[in-house]
Amino acid sequence: MIVHRHNYRRTAVVLGVSAAILYCLWFLGYLFNPSAMANLDVSALQTQGQPHYGFFVVGDIATGAVIFLLVFCLIKLFHRTKVHRRVSFWLCMLGLLAFGLMTALASFLPSCDTNTYACVASLSQIFDLHDITGAIASVGQFLSMLCVLILVRNKISDKLFKASVLLLIVWSISGLTFVILSTGSLRWALFMQHLFLVLSSLGLIAIPWALTRSKFVANY
DSSP, rough: HHHHHOOOOOOOHHHHHHHHHHHTGGGGGGHHHHHHHHHSSSGGGTTTTSSTTTHHHHHOOOOOHHHHHHHHHHHHHHHHHHGGGGGGHHHHHHHHHHHHHHHHHTTSSSSOTTTOOOOOOOOOOOSSHHHHHHHHHHHHHHHHHHHHHHHHHSOOOHHHHHHHHHHHHHHHHHHHHHHTTTTOHHHHHHHHHHHHHHHHHHHHHHHHHHEEEEEETOOO
């Protein structure tokens, strides 16, 4: 049993890192589609007709699939522990599932002009289907990260807990700033979007990392 749970701890972290790497594949846009990266919303990389758009679509679909595996792994890890009976644990898992599902779905709905079906250098379309699914994904991740803090409070090292709180705060600020700037300054909006996506990837690592280093599974 000890070896069994140890494997789940290690697998959960590996899955979190894998999901983060897959979610960061948009970085390759600087190589595959530099003009879009300089002038357009990152989702433009997934628009049919853009260079290597299928690669970026598959990347987000794979991200969702890995997150589903992560949720399964965490449930198995905490099965028969007192954490398994907490509402905050299941809200954390629900948030992860929402993030994974909506991330995969959003990859089919890039933010493009709804009349010409071409991506434009404007981030003012904040109520299209891509942004709605993206917003649900972000709410899911926020819920998951917040519930992790509730679960591991006083159950992990003080430094790790403070780092997790700081990540959640900075991630939230960057996301809100991106939304505000998206209706105005393109340059700064793109910068904040990229920062938000990087912090989102770090959040995918932080969730299993904090949970697997809590005292709930310290004896395994």
